Amino acid sequence: MSLDRRSGCPINLSLEVFGDRWSLIILRDMIFGGKRHFRELLNGSMEGIASNILADRLKRLMQLGMLTKADDPSHKQKAIYSLTEMAITLVPILAHLGAWGRVWLPTSEELSIRAELLEKGGPPMWEKFMDELRHEHLGTPLDTASGLSVRATLQAAYQAVVASKALSASPAA
Amino acid sequence: MSLDRRSGCPINLSLEVFGDRWSLIILRDMIFGGKRHFRELLNGSMEGIASNILADRLKRLMQLGMLTKADDPSHKQKAIYSLTEMAITLVPILAHLGAWGRVWLPTSEELSIRAELLEKGGPPMWEKFMDELRHEHLGTPLDTASGLSVRATLQAAYQAVVASKALSASPAA
DNA sequence: TCATCTGATTGCATTTTGCAATCGGTTGCA
DNA sequence: TGCAACCGATTGCAAAATGCAATCAGATGA
Known part of the structure; x- marks a missing residue:
């Protein structure tokens, strides 16, 4: 190293x-x-x-x-x-990496939903995410005032898949 | 490994x-x-x-x-x-990786010209390149009949930089 | 007081890497 | 026919990186 x-x-x-x-x-x-x-x-x-x-x-x-x-x-x-x-500028690389892995490797469904969303969001979503990261880590102002953060959006999608899988595993409580 | x-x-x-x-x-x-x-x-x-x-x-x-x-x-x-x-579908990742490295790391001018060209070419150029690779490696037909291959284009740019650097290093023979 | 949590550090066995030499077979040339 | 050059590897060995568990001293909260 x-x-x-x-x-x-x-x-x-x-x-x-x-x-x-x-x-x-x-x-x-x-x-x-x-x-x-x-x-x-x-x-x-x-x-x-x-x-x-x-x-x-x-x-x-x-x-x-x-x-x-x-x-x-x-x-x-x-x-x-x-x-x-x-x-922070690695975000597009990570997005591509996730998209590639999702297609070619045995990813778990819960974990790949975020990669899929990030891929579908494309460069506009990546830019928004990088802006949010700059705000968090560098203290820069957030120019785009929009509701849910990209991270929260991705996390919500993940939770939804986890919940639906748990439901289908045990249909009735 | x-x-x-x-x-x-x-x-x-x-x-x-x-x-x-x-x-x-x-x-x-x-x-x-x-x-x-x-x-x-x-x-x-x-x-x-x-x-x-x-x-x-x-x-x-x-x-x-x-x-x-x-x-x-x-x-x-x-x-x-x-x-x-x-x-072959790693091409976009390699393009992004090269673009990132060119910005943030001490790349040599000769070697980074190709990354720059590939970045500027964007997804259309990547697609063309992937098509050429499929033709070379998988034997698929080349649907787009265009002149210089992407690899040859990148290589020509590299040679041009090398030549110009050699010229400026020793102006007269 | 005292268990818990903080960001690490140490020692040690295992695995991976880097390097050089070598291998048996193939080829091109004289 | 001889022989050097080249082919895709393989081997042996030292050095480095990794994985794991135990441990550290200081800060915190109850």
């Missing part, structure tokens, strides 16, 4: 940033899950990252300029991690 | 397919470089992959359904690797 710089190829350099098994997972949880704290990332992700790997990746992502860290005013020990613009 | 299936999340599953340092590099060289043989991939890529890693990744990508392998009729020992539709 060093900074080789094997070549100046854009694809290669991108891979050197997040071409490992965990960096993008962490960013995914921050972007789509709204996770900001070490413990949230440690326990919250389904994949179960180890704490030493998480610490290493957070440090690395900060060195690379993808994250910043700040003290949480509400708790002297708590650190808040924020996405930088560099990380 | 096993097939964990840590979770059914589309992004996670995608990462389990090409979330390592070499798989996407190999696919990049096949897609953009037109490489089809083991030796071409071994010696052709700037990053210098080791032969055992290359062999391992080719095997793995075949198991995952991203590549197929066939005998080269012209040479009893030669194997030809082909992209499957699953791999």
Whole structure:
């Protein structure tokens, strides 16, 4: 996990940033899950990252300029991690990645509904989402004043699928 | 490099397919470089992959359904690797990845011109490119009969930058 | 007071990687 | 016919990365 710089190829350099098994997972949880704290990332992700790997990746992502860290005013020990613009602009890549995975890989229905929605929303939805992330993480004003946030919309769709699956599994209570 | 299936999340599953340092590099060289043989991939890529890693990744990508392998009729020992539709549909992801890397990472000018062109071309150019790849690798007919192939276009742009840089480096012969 | 939670760190076994040398078979050329 | 060059790999080995569990000191809440 060093900074080789094997070549100046854009694809290669991108891979050197997040071409490992965990960096993008962490960013995914921050972007789509709204996770900001070490413990949230440690326990919250389904994949179960180890704490030493998480610490290493957070440090690395900060060195690379993808994250910043700040003290949480509400708790002297708590650190808040924020996405930088560099990380926020990964949203279209994550959207494509999710769309591709949904088509070609054995994704679970609950988890792929969000990828489907994000794909259907297209660039306008991605832009709106990035604006919301900038507001959350960089403190920029939200110019588009619209009701439900993209994250909440995606989460609601997920909950709906989970609920409907639970219902069909046990039709009567 | 096993097939964990840590979770059914589309992004996670995608990462389990090409979330390592070499798989996407190999696919990049096949897609953009037109490489089809083991030796071409071994010696052709700037990053210098080791032969055992290359062999391992080719095997793995075949198991995952991203590549197929066939005998080269012209040479009893030669194997030809082909992209499957699953791999060809990575083109938009590679385009986005290149575009992102070009903005945020210290890419070399020669190598980033292709990413820039591919980004500017947008989905229509990607579709044309994918059609050409299907023709090369899957034998499907080329419905759009247009002059220069996308790969040749990108390559020409690359050569032009290389030539202009060489000129400005040594103005007179 | 004291259990719990905070962001980590340490030690250790396992796995993956990178590198160089090598393999048996094929080909093209003299 | 000889032989160097090339074909797609394979092997051995050292170094690095990973996964896992235990642990840390300080802060917090009851």
